[in-house]
Amino acid sequence: MNNIKHFAFFWIGGDISIPSYLVRSILQTYSNDVNIIFLTDKKTPNINGVTNTIRSNLSKDIMIARLQAYSKLKINEQVIFLDADSLVIGKVDMLPSNEELIIFRRKKENIFINNMYPEWYPEFKNKTFDEMMPFLFGAIVTNSKLSYKIFLLLLEIAKKLPTRFHRWYGDQYSLKIAVDDKLIPFQEYNFNDYINIIRDESELEKPSKKILTFKGKNSKNFIKDAYEKFIIKF
Numbered sequence: 001m002n003n004i005k006h007f008a009f010f011w012i013g014g015d016i017s018i019p020s021y022l023v024r025s026i027l028q029t030y031s032n033d034v035n036i037i038f039l040t041d042k043k044t045p046n047i048n049g050v051t052n053t054i055r056s057n058l059s060k061d062i063m064i065a066r067l068q069a070y071s072k073l074k075i076n077e078q079v080i081f082l083d084a085d086s087l088v089i090g091k092v093d094m095l096p097s098n099e100e101l102i103i104f105r106r107k108k109e110n111i112f113i114n115n116m117y118p119e120w121y122p123e124f125k126n127k128t129f130d131e132m133m134p135f136l137f138g139a140i141v142t143n144s145k146l147s148y149k150i151f152l153l154l155l156e157i158a159k160k161l162p163t164r165f166h167r168w169y170g171d172q173y174s175l176k177i178a179v180d181d182k183l184i185p186f187q188e189y190n191f192n193d194y195i196n197i198i199r200d201e202s203e204l205e206k207p208s209k210k211i212l213t214f215k216g217k218n219s220k221n222f223i224k225d226a227y228e229k230f231i232i233k234f
Helices: 017-030 062-070 145-160 170-180 218-232
Strands: 006-010 035-040 052-055 079-082 086-088 101-105 135-142 186-190 195-198 211-214
Touching: 006 017, 006 062, 017 035, 017 086, 017 218, 035 062, 062 145, 062 170, 086 218, 135 145, 135 170, 135 211, 145 170, 195 218, 211 218
Parallel strands: 006 035, 006 079, 035 052, 101 186, 195 211
Antiparallel strands: 079 135, 086 211, 101 135
């Protein structure tokens, strides 16, 4: 099977250490035979190793800005959009699908959302992640240059949500609404079949997938160690 050769990620801010590890992991894994697209604003510093930087005037609200940035990319081949706090430790196979969008579902668990963090979300009271945000936005695959229209649709949905969703959760929640209302064509895969979520150091012992993504504040401390363990040694 052919490998995905196009990676895109979004990042804004002066500290580029986290996305730099992602870029370096992709370059090391693919031996430079890869296209890495950095989606950002007008002020964030350049990141060494990216193939193309697409800068736009973006909203000050991070969720709106992310969807705006994603909608700027038009590539007529399969692209994987990753959270910047990820590492690629093996070549990623293309995913068989004729749909414009491939999304990954969370593992179905009865984990309740803390509707008081990081601010008050009455929509999430006594609700689980599986009920309200079943799809993670940390990895999304598109199949053609027309896929940008999907991100524009999600952007319009997100803009109509209460402003708290412009700051947090707006990407995932707008995707859930679009899926529920049958507004977008998509194919669904299980997230855990393709990506290891790293929350603590013990989960770095034997990762089984080619993509690692680091969730939770403390997990960011393990990115450098994981990069040195799985990338530099090769």
